[in-house]
Amino acid sequence: xxxxxxxxxxxxPSPAPQGLRAHLRAAFVVFHVAAVLxxxxxxxxxxxxxxxxxxRTVQEEFAAWTGRLQGLGVEIEQxxxxxxxxxxxxxxxxxxxxxxxxxxxxxQYAGAWQSWRMFVAPHRYPGRLHIDLRRGGTWExxxxxxxxxxxxxxxxxxxxxxxxxxxxxxxxxxxxAWRHWCAWVAAQAATDFPDADAIRLRYWKARTPSPDEARSxxxxxxxxxxxxxxxxxxxxxxxxxxxxxxxxxxxxxxGDxxGDxxxxxxx
Amino acid sequence: MNPWxxxxxxxxxxxxxxxxxxxxIAIGLCVLGAVGTVVVAGLVExxxxxxxxxxxxxxxxxxxxxxxxxxxxxxxxxxxxxxTLASGTLLxxxxxxxxxxxxxxxxxxGLTWLNGHAxxxxxxxxxxxxxxxxxxxxxxxxxxxxxxRTGAWTDPTARVASWPxxxxxxxxxxxxxxxxxxxxxxxxxPGGDFSALWYILQQPSWQRVDMRWAAPFFPLTQxxxxxxxxxxxxxxxxxxxxxxxxxxxxxxxxRQLLRRLDLRRPYALFGALMHVGTLLLMNVGPFSAITLSxxxxxxxxxxxxxxxxxxxxxxxxxxxxxxxxSPPGRTGRPAA
Numbered sequence: 001x002x003x004x005x006x007x008x009x010x011x012x013p014s015p016a017p018q019g020l021r022a023h024l025r026a027a028f029v030v031f032h033v034a035a036v037l038x039x040x041x042x043x044x045x046x047x048x049x050x051x052x053x054x055x056r057t058v059q060e061e062f063a064a065w066t067g068r069l070q071g072l073g074v075e076i077e078q079x080x081x082x083x084x085x086x087x088x089x090x091x092x093x094x095x096x097x098x099x100x101x102x103x104x105x106x107x108q109y110a111g112a113w114q115s116w117r118m119f120v121a122p123h124r125y126p127g128r129l130h131i132d133l134r135r136g137g138t139w140e141x142x143x144x145x146x147x148x149x150x151x152x153x154x155x156x157x158x159x160x161x162x163x164x165x166x167x168x169x170x171x172x173x174x175x176x177a178w179r180h181w182c183a184w185v186a187a188q189a190a191t192d193f194p195d196a197d198a199i200r201l202r203y204w205k206a207r208t209p210s211p212d213e214a215r216s217x218x219x220x221x222x223x224x225x226x227x228x229x230x231x232x233x234x235x236x237x238x239x240x241x242x243x244x245x246x247x248x249x250x251x252x253x254x255g256d257x258x259g260d261x262x263x264x265x266x267x
Numbered sequence: 268m269n270p271w272x273x274x275x276x277x278x279x280x281x282x283x284x285x286x287x288x289x290x291x292i293a294i295g296l297c298v299l300g301a302v303g304t305v306v307v308a309g310l311v312e313x314x315x316x317x318x319x320x321x322x323x324x325x326x327x328x329x330x331x332x333x334x335x336x337x338x339x340x341x342x343x344x345x346x347x348x349x350x351t352l353a354s355g356t357l358l359x360x361x362x363x364x365x366x367x368x369x370x371x372x373x374x375x376x377g378l379t380w381l382n383g384h385a386x387x388x389x390x391x392x393x394x395x396x397x398x399x400x401x402x403x404x405x406x407x408x409x410x411x412x413x414x415x416r417t418g419a420w421t422d423p424t425a426r427v428a429s430w431p432x433x434x435x436x437x438x439x440x441x442x443x444x445x446x447x448x449x450x451x452x453x454x455x456x457p458g459g460d461f462s463a464l465w466y467i468l469q470q471p472s473w474q475r476v477d478m479r480w481a482a483p484f485f486p487l488t489q490x491x492x493x494x495x496x497x498x499x500x501x502x503x504x505x506x507x508x509x510x511x512x513x514x515x516x517x518x519x520x521x522r523q524l525l526r527r528l529d530l531r532r533p534y535a536l537f538g539a540l541m542h543v544g545t546l547l548l549m550n551v552g553p554f555s556a557i558t559l560s561x562x563x564x565x566x567x568x569x570x571x572x573x574x575x576x577x578x579x580x581x582x583x584x585x586x587x588x589x590x591x592x593s594p595p596g597r598t599g600r601p602a603a
Binding site: 022023025026029030032033036037040041042061064065068108109110111112113114115116117118119120121122123124126127128129145146148155156158159160161162163164165166167168169174176177180181183184208209211212214215 | 554
């Protein structure tokens, strides 16, 4: 293949356009490129929550990096690394916000905002949503995420936008939104199951299986988190005894935070 | 010529409108899919209407457009949904495309920013694409507008500014490289066991079905993890191809090598495989469809036309007809 075949056709020399419009166009393109590149700079953004940093997935990342740094001869312990990273992240976020401030109207009205933290780390301890219903004094499971046999409300709960909601609410910083979401699900259940007197929503938080565990069929241990039990049909919270394996520190009623839109990484 | 004047001259370049038109059609369909599936799933009011009116969450006054229209009530939200779907249709058909893109952009932002818990990066990428379509004369060809103007669906003489397409390419490069630079997890980076994709596939939130069956293919997921990480952080190299192609015909050294390698091809092939794999195995909304729409813009309209001609001749088993030259652009120079 010759150069001529792979290059663009020859240019026909012409004078540069001189009009004001051409210069304004160039200024706009420079502005747009600057706005895009600055916003796309790596940043922890919504991940700046101490509670989120205490999640086991995040803690394991810190542990792995501490080990690596120690392997390279750096004398550092995990709490120190975490503290240093927190200080650095706070400073970085502050500087970034200053840089982006002049562009905010452009991001807001032209939709030029950039945020590409997609699958930056696998969530090793994700929550799988379970919904149970009580009828005649007996609990039955009516929804389990990705279980084709227990798919009540699946058309809505399995939609990608509802998956984002469900993914987020397994994190601790969404207490109020989680409670409101549970109340909405309870209202749907009250319509679909008029003979039920209670609904329970909770996540099974377990380590994702390694390839060996998946081959052998072993189930990694886990625990119930964020359990909410509501009376039907009115949706009043019930204080049920914690089920076996529940985390007593995480009863689904913690915090009054609605959670940042961007606090958990969603593709 | 000083750098500013060079830039001004470069931004005056034009090209046939087919690539930006195809991008417009693809993004129009993505708008219809992104909003239409919410309607079909019966999720418009649960997700985007305030709790006072039947939604599940307190949404406050909403983003500026929703607040200006009266807040996230059913009437306002359904009005925005209708306007967004109508503008998505007009964008796909190609009539009043800049206006349609602007309405679709404000509709998408108004709706998806109402409840940021119920969305993802695909909402931002869709907004980015729609803004670039506001800047582009994307209905010059392959559009109802062209049909009404010329009596034909296509207009090979129509030329549009090249710079919106270059910004589309830049957007694609930014998406991949920015996400790559942020993949600092020990599961992604060299020195670990490259198990990120295996564990991501095991996350119940995004998988289509239970993925434990993939255990025998773990080494393949390790290879895919390593390749994905390298591919993302090195994606800016694609821009080097554009730099090389803009040089003089008789280039030497690095420029010549880059022209011959044409990194767009391997990078696009790997990306397409990755997105198809994601589509098959995971449900992450319309992200793959929107991103793949940007791939069209990696190629100059003349290159796409050449591929089309080759495909036609292959289908009819005849040698391809020689390519008619593109009408010259404003500067007389077909763009990169």
